[in-house]
Amino acid sequence: MSGRPNTRLSDLFGLAGWSKGELARLVNKQAAAMGHPQLATDTSRVRRWIDKGEIPRDPVPRVLAALFTERLGRVVTIEDLGLVRHGRAGKRQGDGIEEHPDGVPWAPERTAAVLTEFTGMDLMLNRRGLVGAGAALAAGSTLSSAMHDWLHTDPVLRADAPALDDPLHPDPAGFDRYEAAPIGSQEIEELERSVEVFRAWDAARGGGLQRKAVVGQLNEVGGMLAYHHPPHLQRRLWGVAANLAVLAGWMSHDVGLEPTAQKYFVIAAHAAREGGDRPRAGEALSRAARQMVHLGRPDEALDLMKLAQSGAGDRLQPRTKAMFHTIEAWAQASMGKGQAMRRTLGQAEDMFVADRGEGEPLDWMQTFKAEDLYGMQALAYRTLAEFDPDAAVHAQHYADKALALRVDGRERSKIFDHLSMASACFIADDPEQADRYARLALMSMGANSSRRTWDRLRQMYRLTAQYAGYPKIHELREEIRLVLPKPRAKGENRAQA
Numbered sequence: 395m396s397g398r399p400n401t402r403l404s405d406l407f408g409l410a411g412w413s414k415g416e417l418a419r420l421v422n423k424q425a426a427a428m429g430h431p432q433l434a435t436d437t438s439r440v441r442r443w444i445d446k447g448e449i450p451r452d453p454v455p456r457v458l459a460a461l462f463t464e465r466l467g468r469v470v471t472i473e474d475l476g477l478v479r480h481g482r483a484g485k486r487q488g489d490g491i492e493e494h495p496d497g498v499p500w501a502p503e504r505t506a507a508v509l510t511e512f513t514g515m516d517l518m519l520n521r522r523g524l525v526g527a528g529a530a531l532a533a534g535s536t537l538s539s540a541m542h543d544w545l546h547t548d549p550v551l552r553a554d555a556p557a558l559d560d561p562l563h564p565d566p567a568g569f570d571r572y573e574a575a576p577i578g579s580q581e582i583e584e585l586e587r588s589v590e591v592f593r594a595w596d597a598a599r600g601g602g603l604q605r606k607a608v609v610g611q612l613n614e615v616g617g618m619l620a621y622h623h624p625p626h627l628q629r630r631l632w633g634v635a636a637n638l639a640v641l642a643g644w645m646s647h648d649v650g651l652e653p654t655a656q657k658y659f660v661i662a663a664h665a666a667r668e669g670g671d672r673p674r675a676g677e678a679l680s681r682a683a684r685q686m687v688h689l690g691r692p693d694e695a696l697d698l699m700k701l702a703q704s705g706a707g708d709r710l711q712p713r714t715k716a717m718f719h720t721i722e723a724w725a726q727a728s729m730g731k732g733q734a735m736r737r738t739l740g741q742a743e744d745m746f747v748a749d750r751g752e753g754e755p756l757d758w759m760q761t762f763k764a765e766d767l768y769g770m771q772a773l774a775y776r777t778l779a780e781f782d783p784d785a786a787v788h789a790q791h792y793a794d795k796a797l798a799l800r801v802d803g804r805e806r807s808k809i810f811d812h813l814s815m816a817s818a819c820f821i822a823d824d825p826e827q828a829d830r831y832a833r834l835a836l837m838s839m840g841a842n843s844s845r846r847t848w849d850r851l852r853q854m855y856r857l858t859a860q861y862a863g864y865p866k867i868h869e870l871r872e873e874i875r876l877v878l879p880k881p882r883a884k885g886e887n888r889a890q891a
Contacts, residue, residue: 534694601645632669
């Protein structure tokens with residue numbers, strides 16, 4: 395018992411709206427359903443957890459995580475509740491206990507446990523049809539501050555995981571020791587191939603259709619990581635975990651589960667670092683930065699990009715640096731910083747050309763090709779055109795170059811390029827061309843499960859207002875009105891007439 399209030403549990407308890415007696419009764423009922431009928435929690439115990447920072451014994455933390463997850467409609471882990479022993483929670487000024495947002499950085503031996511617990515809760519939400527509502531994104535600056543020292547140190551690869559029979563280290567929620575087993579190189583190769591299949595499906599059809607499959611696969615890998623493996627196999631297994639976590643995060647972002655996506659990006663960074671792959675950890679954080687720009691928080695994206703680039707160490711390949719620069723440029727464009735954006739895009743071009751394929755190719759960089767560089771340049775210039783309409787012609791130029799190369803079935807990227815081109819054409823006072831590219835985007839969007847494409851369509855729709863008197867554009871606006879999904883939450887950017 396710390397003697398200080400558990401502010402994380404207190405905050406979530408307030409959101410849930412239970413009384414202490416109600417929560418005690420629910421804990422006993424849920425514990426019995428989970429095979430622990432002997433549990434007898436009362437109001438005074440709940441009060442001690444919240445007001446005195448007492449950490450209950452297993453299985454209570456797992457029971458509480460399950461209850462809060464169901465109540466709030468989003469994944470709530472033991473970490474989120476502040477119920478992890480061994481001093482994981484840090485002191486904050488005044489009284490109270492505070493962990494870093496989303497439980498970062500956590501101890502190395504906790505990574506597999508956090509991964510497995512979080513994916514288990516996420517799958518539970520899927521089964522029960524709940525949505526990822528009511529959570530808040532951690533600020534990019536807060537995340538980068540919390541992870542800076544951790545990411546800049548070299549990890550000690552652990553070929554062992556938490557001692558399963560140690561009574562001081564109870565099993566994390568969602569972990570099933572009976573489902574996992576030690577594996578060999580052949581099984582890891584199969585897992586690595588599955589990552590490629592999931593990537594291809596995501597790029598073609600969006601994140602909605604396969605997200606649960608990726609989360610389930612990641613949950614299995616978390617169980618595998620809880621066993622002893624030779625270091626070379628353990629390192630590859632951490633790499634699989636990092637790749638799947640990035641995919642789970644990107645798919646979650648693609649369908650609008652933003653806090654869930656951020657958690658997966660952080661888990662991916664941890665997994666990559668555990669496997670000794672700091673560039674991969676940096677790339678995972680760059681995904682979180684792209685998410686921040688999409689959500690209108692470019693300043694926080696820049697904080698994350700600084701950490702992604704510095705934390706990746708000196709092993710970054712030129713093409714990875716190029717990709718990082720395009721994300722940074724998009725954030726700068728979102729802030730209207732045209733001169734900085736152009737300088738950063740110039741650095742991206744230089745790095746892309748400098749990549750001569752001399753190093754060992756990175757599997758997670760295979761999708762960043764010339765068309766992706768052009769597509770990001772088009773997006774940056776289209777974004778800047780909101781502040782400087784003269785930038786629209788450059789957006790058209792790069793979107794055209796990207797579309798000329800889009801032949802590999804990555805339909806979602808093609809939709810984004812069409813929307814960048816349509817928006818740039820509207821800003822450049824060319825509604826006829828804009829109508830053509832907008833309709834090309836609309837033709838593909840029905841077969842795609844990406845909510846981000848609809849978000850981008852809303853941004854384009856706003857630009858059609860001044861051309862509403864044109865018959866073609868009036869018809870286009872009516873078609874868009876009919877197919878646009880309703881905004882997900884109050885305060886979301888909405889298409890304006």
